[in-house]
Amino acid sequence: MGIATLGLYNQAIILFASLALLTSFIMLAQARMLPLIFTFAWQGLLLATVSVLVAIVTNHPHLYISAALTFTLKVVLIPWLLYRLSGKLNMHYDAEAIAHPTLMLLGGVGLVIFGYHVSQSIVHLSGLATRNTIAVSIAIELLGMLLMCARKSAVAQVIGFMSMESGIFFAAVISTYGMPLIVELGVAFDILVAAILFGVFFFHLRDSFGSLNVVRFNRLSEANEPMPLPEPPAGEHP
């Protein structure tokens, strides 16, 4: 059964899903801050488009709400928030050195294969379009996790986190045609709050560590003696 035998809409779904996967790879290799944020917004747009397409094909009108949620959060609000914050923190033109970019991309390829392997066990329950898109959603989630692990900048970690969340949301859209509405709203609310909290944290981190590079966050560790705390000496207070 080839892809050409599928309907036009289903082909489009596969196309946009694979484009979303491509954006995950671009994010993995993108060292500069602004393009990273924009790529993330593009991924959100692609996933929102897939949601709309799935809504049309399968006649699930409530998926339009999911698509609207994805669009508002992942394309407008969060990228705008990150853009504003990185502007305020003077990081627009920051580029971080990515250690072993080739290795990381190859690792990403491995994760995609792993995604397909994992989804093997559940494909017998669904059609061809879903079969591919489930694997893609798992891959997007895993690539987001890889981004979080591999990057040293707190902003990139947040983008990885949000990308993971997108992957999961995407999985829900294509495998089950969306979660119940109350759950989707709850998840979206949580993500929004998380995004705002991340913003608050950027300022705290910069104030405490002077940078958003997580390598510097090494005060709490099992290996070292903890540093002396700036406590008042004993007996100062009554």
Added chain:
Amino acid sequence: MSLLEATLAAPLIGGLVLAFIGHRPLGGWVNVAVGMVTFGASLAMALDVFAHGPQLSSGRMFYIDAFNVYLVVLTAFVGLTTSIFSRPYMRHEVERGRVTDRRLRLYHSMYQCFLFSMLLALSTNNLGVLWVAMEAATLTTVLLVSLYRTPESIEAAWKYFILCGVGIAQALFGTVLIYFAAENKLGGDRDDTLLWTVLHNSGGNLDPAVISLAFVFLLVGYGTKVGLVPLHNWLPDAHSEGPTPMSAVLSGLLLNVALYALVRIKMLVDASLHTNLAGHLMMGFGLLSFTVAGLFLHRQHDVKRMFSYSSIEHMGLITFGFGMGGPLATFGALLHMTVHSLTKSAIFITVGHACQLAGTQRIDHIRGLIRTQPAIGWGLLIGTVAIAGFPPFGVFISEFLLLMATMKSWPWLTIPLLLGFGVAFAGLFRHVQRMVFGEPPPGQLPVEANMLPVVVHLLLVLWLGLAIPGFLSRWFEQATLLIAGASPL
């Protein structure tokens, strides 16, 4: 309004009110009052459930049975006693200049919102809402971990946020997979297939391949929040750097709620798989956490960190118990959840006072508690004796039950368990003994301490150790029947 709705509404409204008045001296009292209302409502609800059996709310949003009702009461109770402790404690912190008015307001408001999200997670019938509430519990506490705004606390909060965020995202994926399996079997045109009662009633119909994949994701996700070992890194940091009342509720309550979620999922998975895959995975992770955390106890320098590792150890043991399954182990695990909550929050309250007394959290600098202020010294000593599992206390009974269950079904695993108990005991006492009995540094003065919550908690644990009251054992028995399918009594 039903009693359950009252239990949920009280902390939510309290949180909103405290967002405006939390910094006033009145704020601490309002916090206590809200805790009392919540506890009262939950207790009344529990009596109702006790009399009339499980309750499904209209609209099937909430479900209360023997398993979660006692956790609801426990959460409300520890929330109340900790708020009683937190009022003078936070006032003291304000006087020391570690917390400003704005942050105090944030603290009081988030304290109640945190309790709300835990109660919601416990009482909801919808697995998706359960996830939302668990994530909300992280979001409400993350700013409290960094309340002091020291570099350490901010690093701890960041770690907590990122690691728990990633972890719990896996749980969301697992939830999606469960929904997928349910839609396939129960039909995609109904919108109630994520309700726990519906899933549980459909029994073994769900596709085993999808369900086992889902369980792996859910175990990683909620396991991160329980603090199971390869994923525990955030826990000692988050529990030790925040204000002490937060440490008490995080260690005493949040871990329980995460484990509760895991056990609920396990009940579904077991029904579908007809193998013990879920149980074996939980046993493995539980035993690993138990052993590793026991060893880590020995090399701690920070007293709150040390007791956080003790929490990991105990959660490991409980996970092991639930994983083993069987009526005896499940009964022991349920009891252990209760006594661990009560004892650990009592210990953190005492430790909070001890740290204010010594002006530091460093174990090396805390000395002679019993001479400077006998109440704190004895509190810490008795609390540690209780948590280490000495006979008259409830922890001994639950650990003994778990050990008996292990001997019955996995005899050779009693060896690592006994070794682990010994290692943990030594790890705790090598530090606590010096803190309690050592020579007090010159000029160490007593602080104003409210030991009432500690006394109440420890008396309850003692009571549970001497005789489990009839209504409680009937609850545990019903819960065991639910989870393990057979009665231990």
